[in-house]
Amino acid sequence: MADPSNEKLDTVTGFKTTGHEWDGIAELNQPLPRWWLWIFYACILFSVGYWIVYPAWPLVFSATNGVIGWNSRTAVDEAIAQLQADRGPMVDKLSKTEIAAIKDDPELLDFTRAYGSIAFKENCAPCHGAGGGGAKGYPNLIDDDWLWGGSIDNIAHTIAYGVRNANSDSRYSEMPAFGRDGILTGAQIRDVTQYVRSLSGLPVPHGSDLEAGAKIFADNCASCHGDDARGDQEIGAPNLTDAIWLYGSATPDVVATITNARNSSMPAWSERLDPTTLKALTFYVHNLGGGE
Amino acid sequence: MSAWAKHQILETNAILLMIGALIVISIGGIVEIVPLFYLKNTIETVDGVRPYTPLELAGRNIYVREGCYNCHSQMVRPLRDEVERYGHYSLAAESMYDRPFQWGSKRTGPDLARVGGKYSDTWHLDHLNDPRSVIPASIMPSYRWLAETELDITYLDEDLMVQKALGVPYTDEMIENAKRDAVIQGTLDPVEADDLLARYPNANIRDFTGTVTASGRLTEADALIAYLQSLGTAIDFNLYDDNANIR
Secondary structure, three states: OOOHHHOOEOOOOOOEEEEEEEOOEEEEOOOOOHHHHHHHHHHHHHHHHHHHHOOOOEOOOOEOOOOOOOOHHHHHHHHHHHHHHHHHHHHHHHHHOOHHHHHHOHHHHHHHHHHHHHHHHHHOHHHHOOOOOOEOOEOOOOOOOOOOOOOHHHHHHHHHHOEOOOOOOOEOOOOOOOOOOOOOOHHHHHHHHHHHHHHOOOOOOOOOOHHHHHHHHHHHOHHHHOOOOOOEOOOOEOOOOOOOOOOOOOHHHHHHHHHHOOOOOEOOHHHOOOHHHHHHHHHHHHOOOOOO | OOHHHHHHHHHOOHHHHHHHHHHHHHHHHHHHHHHHHOOHHHOOOOOOOOOOOHHHHHHHHHHHHOOHHHOOOOOOOOOHHHHHHHOOOOOHHHHOOOOOOOOOOOOOOOOOOOOOOOOOHHHHHHHHHOHHHHOOOOOOOOOOHHHHOEOOOOOHHHHHHHHHHOOOOOOHHHHHOHHHHHHHHOOOOOOOHHHHHHHOOOOOOOOOOOOHHHHOOOEHHHHHHHHHHHOOOOOOOOOOOHHHHOO
16 A cells, blocks of 8 residues: 655646655656546436436336336337328328329329338348349249239239248149159159250250150149140249249259259248338339239 | 545555445446346246247357357347338347347348248348358358258257256256257158147248258258247237336
C-alpha cells in the first residue's frame, strides 16, 4: 500500500504525487476532469428517469412496468400496424380486386408489381432465380412451358400449396425410380432415353434402337406423359417433345432422371405468407412472360 | 477524513480494489440475471417445443462444428423489418433446448431462425454443395464435403446423455434408441416411424439428400438439412397468442 507520507509535491505541475515511485518515476494524483465527472453524475440521474419511464426493476413476481407501459411485443405490433396503415388503401384494394382486373387500374398495377417483386426476391428467387429464369432442377417461370399449368388459378394454387410437400392440398405426383427399383434394366433405360431425346429432335447416337425405346415408352411412360409425350399438367408430367429440359437433356442427365426419378418439391407458401402477398406473387409470376 | 480520502485506500490497494469490483459486478449480475429465473413474464411455456431428434442434434453439432453461427444468427428480433422479412419474432421458448443457444450476433448471411420449410431439401443440398449455383451473389463458402462424408453416429447416444445432463429432458428410452431413431428419420430404415414420432412429434422423416435410399448411408448433409428444416417450425403461430404473456 502506498504510504501517504511518501506523497510529494510535484514542482513542475503543482499537483501531489500518489506516493508510488519506481526508480524515480512518480505518478501524479490529479482529480478527474470536471466535464467527465458531471457527465457521470448526469448519467446516474438519467438512469433514475429511465427506471420510472421504462420497465426496469425486478420485484418478487414481476418487474416494474414503467409509466408509459412500453413492451417489445406491443411495440412491434404497433409498428407493423403502422406499416400496414402506411401501405394503406392500396393493399386493401389489392386484397379486394380479382387478379384479372388488376391490370385495369394503372396505380394498382404498379403497386402490385412492386409488391410482388419484393416478395419474389425474398421468397422465390433463391430457387427460381432473381429474374425467374430458374436453373437446373428449378423451373423457369418466364417461358410459356408450365409443369402444373400457367393459368392464374393454377399458378395461385401452386404458390399457395406448393408441390410434393406435407400440405394436404399440395400438388402431388411421383415418378417411379425405374432403374433403382428394378422396373427397367440398364439397357432398356438407355433405349428409352434415346427415344425420349429423339422426340424433341435431339441427335441420338448411331445404332440406337428407337423402336425398342418407343415400345418401352408406351408401356411405362405414356400413362403419365401421354401417348404423344406431350405431358399432362393435371399431374405435373412435363412435355417431353419440346426443347425445355428441367434436369438437362444430355444422355447422362436423362438416364439419371429415369433411373432415380427427381420428384422435387416446393414449399406451401400459404403457410408462411398472407393472402394479399400470395395474390401479388401470383400476379407477378403470371406476368413474368408465360402466363396463360 | 473525508469519504474521498477513504476511497484512496481502495485505489492504492490492488487486492482490495479487485474484491470491491467483484462485489459491485456481482450485485449488478445478480439483479439482472437472477430475476429471469423466477419472474413469470420472462418464463413462457409454449406448446409444440420439443428436444431435437437425434438426427437433428447431429446436424446441429455439424452446424456448430462448421461455425455457421459466425455468419448466421438464429433470432428474429421483435422489430418491424425483421418480422416483415423472416416471420414471427423468436420466442425464448424456441431455444429452450439449445445447449448452447445459436442466437448469434453476426449476420453476414440471413437469419436462420425460421428457415425450416422455407426451401426444399434439394435446394439445401445444392446450396451447401455450391452456394453460387442457386444464389449467384452469395459469398458463402462451399460445404461440398458434407454430402460426401458419412455421418458418424457412434457417439450419438452419448450426445443425448450430455444434453440430458445439461437439462434437456431426454428420456432413457430416447437415449437408448438414439442411433436407431437417426437411421429411421433419415429413412435408411423407414420402419417404426410411429415410435419416432411418438418420441419427437412432428419430426420430418424422409430422405433429406435424396441419396440415402440409393447409397444406403446417411451423410452429414442429411443431418444438417434435417436440422435446418426443423428450425422455427415447432410453434403454430396461428394458435399462439403474443399478448397472453404480457402482465
